[in-house]
Amino acid sequence: MSQEFTIEDCAAGVRNAKPSEVRKVFAMSAKPGMISFASGMPELSSLPMDSLADITEDLMRNRGMEVMQYGASTGTDHLKAQIIELMKLEGIENAKPEDIIVTTGSQCGLDILTRVLIDPEDVILAEAPSYSGAMAVFTGAQANVVHVGADHEGLIPEELEKTVEELKAQGRRIKFLYTIPSFQNPGGTMMPQERRDRVREICDANHILIAEDNPYGLLGFEGQVGRAMRADDDNVVYLGSFSKMFAPGLRVGWTLAPSSLSKILGLQAEAAVLNPSVFGQELVAEYLEKTDWQAVLNQYRELYGKRAQALMDVFDEFMPEGVTWTRPEGGFYSWITLPESVDSYELCMTCIDRGVVFVPGTAFYTDGRGTHEARVSFCHPTEEDIRKGAEIFATALKEAISG
Numbered sequence: 001m002s003q004e005f006t007i008e009d010c011a012a013g014v015r016n017a018k019p020s021e022v023r024k025v026f027a028m029s030a031k032p033g034m035i036s037f038a039s040g041m042p043e044l045s046s047l048p049m050d051s052l053a054d055i056t057e058d059l060m061r062n063r064g065m066e067v068m069q070y071g072a073s074t075g076t077d078h079l080k081a082q083i084i085e086l087m088k089l090e091g092i093e094n095a096k097p098e099d100i101i102v103t104t105g106s107q108c109g110l111d112i113l114t115r116v117l118i119d120p121e122d123v124i125l126a127e128a129p130s131y132s133g134a135m136a137v138f139t140g141a142q143a144n145v146v147h148v149g150a151d152h153e154g155l156i157p158e159e160l161e162k163t164v165e166e167l168k169a170q171g172r173r174i175k176f177l178y179t180i181p182s183f184q185n186p187g188g189t190m191m192p193q194e195r196r197d198r199v200r201e202i203c204d205a206n207h208i209l210i211a212e213d214n215p216y217g218l219l220g221f222e223g224q225v226g227r228a229m230r231a232d233d234d235n236v237v238y239l240g241s242f243s244k245m246f247a248p249g250l251r252v253g254w255t256l257a258p259s260s261l262s263k264i265l266g267l268q269a270e271a272a273v274l275n276p277s278v279f280g281q282e283l284v285a286e287y288l289e290k291t292d293w294q295a296v297l298n299q300y301r302e303l304y305g306k307r308a309q310a311l312m313d314v315f316d317e318f319m320p321e322g323v324t325w326t327r328p329e330g331g332f333y334s335w336i337t338l339p340e341s342v343d344s345y346e347l348c349m350t351c352i353d354r355g356v357v358f359v360p361g362t363a364f365y366t367d368g369r370g371t372h373e374a375r376v377s378f379c380h381p382t383e384e385d386i387r388k389g390a391e392i393f394a395t396a397l398k399e400a401i402s403g
């Protein structure tokens, strides 16, 4: 006899998962013909597919038995050496291979870190708003996510200080601060160096671990690169990813953690995935070693910059009074604040009827906030579709405001 499972049959972390409306919106973004401002899918058209085919052929013909086999649980030495070089671009000069764990994307790194550190009701601090996928992991572990105020320059140190004081007064222990300092998802914001320093100081003074998530750091439109917080503090846990700068389909990311924590994360990683794909890792390592990947990245930066500009141009021209939005200098996203009278989920439904989808703001909070906010991604649609879609969005918004 087959048994129908419902959410009530599941563990508490699953029962607390995010509302199904948001899942519906993500599903709509894949509908043919829809202009999707919802997904964080990178553009892949500039990837050197011929070189990747050559690398793949070489791997299969000459190292097939190795790359098709199980591998080291924390990743290949070859890729770790490349990761160490890559992190130097953001000022991390002292990373050791044994402190790196290669993961199946940084999503897996977030999951491992959370499993290792979080008991139900533990406090995690995160920007208001913050990455929906991380919020799903944290709420799945029954963490208590406390959002800390952020503005057009990311996390606000004074707000962090205030929140920490309040939680301390309540006798609650903060397990870690989850932050995305560079080209934040969903804010699109870049945290200036002074703020990064100040946030580190506050966390250091209060013994709060920082988890720095950085998939977009190399995607500044002008090639500008922020200094990783990990560069100035070996205690920061750094999460990296090849998804946005290369190819999400390979599912390769990494964590760099203090040695003592890295050992425990390694055991958890082994329990979860045994080892990340050796083939995927070696394809990434060879790509970094044998191709002009920086030139490819420059093409993407330019392309994303043009797409962001197209979005900003339409917003500047068509957005009604009372609406504000962030002006990203890198990454994939702009965050929109709507007037209080407009519900972003309802607006999203109207836009879907007209062929445009974005993500309502509630996906980026764990506390029900975000009903008058929205994330618009400009990474995937063409400039032409961005112009069309942004005008549809602004028109629907005008109508919603005038009732």
Ligand code: PMP
Pocket: 040, 104, 105, 106, 107, 108, 131, 133, 180, 185, 213, 215, 240, 241, 242, 243, 248, 252, 253
């Ligand atoms: N962190 C952030 C901030 C992201 O935006 C994403 C993907 N959207 C991830 C982590 C996960 O990336 P991946 O697992 O593909 O490396």
